[in-house]
Amino acid sequence: MRMSPYFFRMKADIISNLNPVPDKSQNMHLIRSVLTTVLFLTFSATTVASEFLFDLSEGNHQQTATTAEQLTYGKWPVQLTDGIENRLETGKTLSLALPGNRYIDSKIQGSIAQAGLLRNKAADETRIATLEKGQGTVEIYLRKGKIAAMLVLDMENDKAYKAEFDLSGAGLLVEQDPDQFYCVRYPAVSPATQDAAPDIAETAPTPDLDTLKHLQSKPGVTNILYINYWGGSYTSPAWNDGNTINYTPFSQDADTASFSDKERHDMWLGWAEAAEDYAPFNINVTTDAALYAATPEKQRVQLIATTTCDWYKNCGAGGVAYVDVFGWGDTYGTGWVWNEWSSSLGMTLSHESGHQMGLSHDGNPDRTYEGGHGDWGPIMGGPFGKSYVQWSKGEYPGANEKEDDLAIIRDAIGEISDEAGDNPGSAMKLSLPVIEQKGVLRPEGLGKDIDVYSFYLPASATVNIRIGPPLGILGEKMGTSLSLKAQLISASGALITSLAPSSPPSSNILQETLPLASGHYDLVLEPLSYDPDWNTGFGEYGNGGYYSFTIEKQRGPDLVATSKTTARQLISAGQDITLVSTVANLGDAEAAGTTLRYFIAESPNVTQNNPEAPETQQVASLAPAASVEVTQSLSVSQNLSNGHHWIASCVDPVSGESQTGNNCSKGVEIVVASGTCDNAELIIDQQVFSSYHFLKSPTAITLTDSQVIKNGELYIESPDVQIGQEGTSFSVESGSIFSITSAVPDCP
Numbered sequence: 001m002r003m004s005p006y007f008f009r010m011k012a013d014i015i016s017n018l019n020p021v022p023d024k025s026q027n028m029h030l031i032r033s034v035l036t037t038v039l040f041l042t043f044s045a046t047t048v049a050s051e052f053l054f055d056l057s058e059g060n061h062q063q064t065a066t067t068a069e070q071l072t073y074g075k076w077p078v079q080l081t082d083g084i085e086n087r088l089e090t091g092k093t094l095s096l097a098l099p100g101n102r103y104i105d106s107k108i109q110g111s112i113a114q115a116g117l118l119r120n121k122a123a124d125e126t127r128i129a130t131l132e133k134g135q136g137t138v139e140i141y142l143r144k145g146k147i148a149a150m151l152v153l154d155m156e157n158d159k160a161y162k163a164e165f166d167l168s169g170a171g172l173l174v175e176q177d178p179d180q181f182y183c184v185r186y187p188a189v190s191p192a193t194q195d196a197a198p199d200i201a202e203t204a205p206t207p208d209l210d211t212l213k214h215l216q217s218k219p220g221v222t223n224i225l226y227i228n229y230w231g232g233s234y235t236s237p238a239w240n241d242g243n244t245i246n247y248t249p250f251s252q253d254a255d256t257a258s259f260s261d262k263e264r265h266d267m268w269l270g271w272a273e274a275a276e277d278y279a280p281f282n283i284n285v286t287t288d289a290a291l292y293a294a295t296p297e298k299q300r301v302q303l304i305a306t307t308t309c310d311w312y313k314n315c316g317a318g319g320v321a322y323v324d325v326f327g328w329g330d331t332y333g334t335g336w337v338w339n340e341w342s343s344s345l346g347m348t349l350s351h352e353s354g355h356q357m358g359l360s361h362d363g364n365p366d367r368t369y370e371g372g373h374g375d376w377g378p379i380m381g382g383p384f385g386k387s388y389v390q391w392s393k394g395e396y397p398g399a400n401e402k403e404d405d406l407a408i409i410r411d412a413i414g415e416i417s418d419e420a421g422d423n424p425g426s427a428m429k430l431s432l433p434v435i436e437q438k439g440v441l442r443p444e445g446l447g448k449d450i451d452v453y454s455f456y457l458p459a460s461a462t463v464n465i466r467i468g469p470p471l472g473i474l475g476e477k478m479g480t481s482l483s484l485k486a487q488l489i490s491a492s493g494a495l496i497t498s499l500a501p502s503s504p505p506s507s508n509i510l511q512e513t514l515p516l517a518s519g520h521y522d523l524v525l526e527p528l529s530y531d532p533d534w535n536t537g538f539g540e541y542g543n544g545g546y547y548s549f550t551i552e553k554q555r556g557p558d559l560v561a562t563s564k565t566t567a568r569q570l571i572s573a574g575q576d577i578t579l580v581s582t583v584a585n586l587g588d589a590e591a592a593g594t595t596l597r598y599f600i601a602e603s604p605n606v607t608q609n610n611p612e613a614p615e616t617q618q619v620a621s622l623a624p625a626a627s628v629e630v631t632q633s634l635s636v637s638q639n640l641s642n643g644h645h646w647i648a649s650c651v652d653p654v655s656g657e658s659q660t661g662n663n664c665s666k667g668v669e670i671v672v673a674s675g676t677c678d679n680a681e682l683i684i685d686q687q688v689f690s691s692y693h694f695l696k697s698p699t700a701i702t703l704t705d706s707q708v709i710k711n712g713e714l715y716i717e718s719p720d721v722q723i724g725q726e727g728t729s730f731s732v733e734s735g736s737i738f739s740i741t742s743a744v745p746d747c748p
Contacts, residue, residue, distance in 0.1 A: 075172045079170050080171070088108060090110055093105055094106045094129055104131050104134060104154065106130055106131045106138045117153075118139070125141075126141050129237075136156060138153075139151040150162070155182070160178040180360070182323060183320045184314070186319045187369055189344035204474045213289070215286060215288070218285075219284065224292055225303070226301070227305060228303065230289060234334060238332045246308070248307045250305045267305075269346060269479070276482070279481075279545050280406075280440055282415055297333065301325065304335070304337065305338075318338055319339060333356070346479045354405070362380040365400060374536050376388045376396075376538040378390065386478060388538065389479055390443070390542030391542040392542055410446065432551055433551065438547070438548050439548075441547060450524065450525065451525045452523070452524050452525075453522070453549075463551060464513050465512055466510065468548065483502075483528060484501055485525070486499035486525050488523055497510065557585055559654060561582070561596065563580070569670045576634060582627055583628050593620050595617070596630055596652075597612055601648075606647070613647070614635075645671075646667030646668060649664070649665045
């Protein structure tokens with residue numbers, strides 16, 4: 001027997017542990033195991049005789065059932081040891097005897113100046129102890145110097161116990177559902193079991209690392225959800241028994257030192273999906289470590305996406321986080337995400353952060369995590385690979401959790417204001433062009449939302465229009481939360497064109513080129529499920545998120561000429577020049593066939609007003625974004641004087657082209673020499689280099705280290721450079737500025 005002063009002592013003659021035995025052919029029945037034991041929760045200190053504060057007769061044991069999971073938990077009367085609240089200093093060990101004759105020890109690590117995971121329990125201070133063998137915590141809630149409550153999380157066995165005490169120290173220890181406090185066993189998704197994830201869409205971004213490290217969904221918003229992809233170390237009494245966790249960066253393979261294109265795409269997509277799920281709310285979803293560090297701890301939470309889970313008892317789970325911790329500081333404000341594939345990463349980020357906001361799991365009678373149906377799934381279930389993933393209030397068939405997800409998140413972090421009116425009279429006025437304008441439609445669970453925009457055309461025009469959810473526009477087929485309806489309406493109320501909701505999101509897009517008369521137009525956007533039947537689709541409660549639209553007058557074709565030949569060319573009189581050019585159509589309409597011409601100038605700024613070379617090339621018609629490469633040999637040097645000249649290619653404008661200032665390439669420099677300059681020499685550190693050409697330069701040249709003059713280009717390899725010809729030389733110090741005003745014989 002342990003001989004130590006007791007935090008409290010309780011004796012239970014009967015402990016009932018009731019577990020469900022599913023049997024579809026019979027009524028659900030329960031097997032009762034009756035155990036006789038003595039349960040001790042003790043405060044370990046100097047060994048002294050035990051002090052029994054109460055006796056519990058056989059009839060005092062109570063039961064309570066939780067309908068959601070059909071489990072029955074026990075209750076045991078307890079009585080605090082007189083004055084124990086004065087002996088809870090940091091470093092003390094608490095010995096606990098839990099149901100099943102299992103003893104565990106925990107050590108007080110410190111305290112926080114508020115309630116812990118029992119958010120609704122008034123407390124001035126919470127002492128936090130960590131289990132010394134196995135994972136878990138003990139929270140002791142103090143109110144006006146007295147112990148008001150206690151929470152035991154035995155994560156090693158996925159058990160939880162809560163006790164509340166009156167002023168006399170009497171209370172009940174009640175077994176709890178551990179999912180009320182942390183995400184117990186969120187499913188992992190591996191390549192072998194995941195729904196088939198599509199290849200990276202051609203239009204989807206693969207951001208560079210610097211961009212990826214600074215993503216923000218709502219810059220300037222003070223509440224922060226930080227997605228930590230970057231690796232590091234973390235220490236908190238809430239995890240790993242207070243021991244430091246060294247964790248790797250996000251990775252989908254054995255290489256954790258760099259990110260592949262697919263990893264960078266999937267990291268972006270995970271952020272984008274979570275950002276859309278929180279689009280209606282007052283929170284900035286970010287990957288910026290500096291922003292997280294600069295945010296007050298009661299306005300932030302983080303999710304660490306990593307491969308490191310060996311410290312966690314349920315290593316192999318998809319993720320884990322504590323429940324209802326936003327605004328409660330850093331002790332519990334970090335969660336973990338281990339699902340790394342595109343069909344699960346974004347959904348896991350939203351799921352675990354949903355716990356941090358206060359949400360519980362969405363399940364059904366057979367599963368803790370509802371996977372959804374058709375193309376839909378609930379965020380707080382396991383909706384892996386679904387096209388539409390939304391917050392829920394348990395409207396799907398068999399739902400066992402009816403909580404109002406949207407209201408709970410709104411209470412935790414607030415919501416943003418509506419950016420556009422809901423009728424033509426309050427419409428947001430646009431000035432064209434509008435390129436990828438982004439907005440948010442609130443789901444019906446936060447209040448019905450319609451966004452109306454208006455624009456005016458002073459004259460008839462051909463207009464390009466594209467509307468849809470941003471992820472769908474980028475070619476992504478899963479993870480969005482908005483099924484969108486759109487209408488373009490004239491001032492008379494006539495419907496010009498419309499977008500009907502559809503699945504997958506990549507099909508929920510309107511992209512048209514429309515001839516429009518002068519006048520006013522309204523663009524009306526609203527959430528609308530593509531299938532409102534809850535057996536096969538979803539309703540409007542959680543249907544909301546980001547939309548994007550582009551409206552611009554058609555620019556017509558826009559031909560641009562560029563030179564692939566960029567290096568200076570040194571030729572002799574009469575020698576041909578080869579010029580390689582590219583002609584591209586950067587407009588939004590087809591460009592008719594045209595002619596590519598070549599012009600010569602005495603400066604780099606070549607235009608079609610300069611003298612023209614006799615050679616030309618025909619260019620076939622080009623669709624928008626198409627290009628063609630043209631190689632042309634030019635015999636112009638026989639008509640040019642010795643020295644410097646510039647040649648550019650220019651494409652003739654075509655019908656409908658309004659932007660013609662980019663029809664000419666930059667000039668390519670050519671140097672016509674009257675001789676071969678074979679005797680020219682360059683001496684560097686007394687080493688002679690022959691057959692170099694030294695050219696006259698009208699501008700000063702700054703010499704730097706590691707350069708050499710060769711083929712008309714200026715380089716220098718050492719601090720002291722000698723340039724000479726036939727015994728005549730001069731020296732130039734590194735960093736000096738000079739101009740070559742004379743040249744070796746027969747060289748320009």
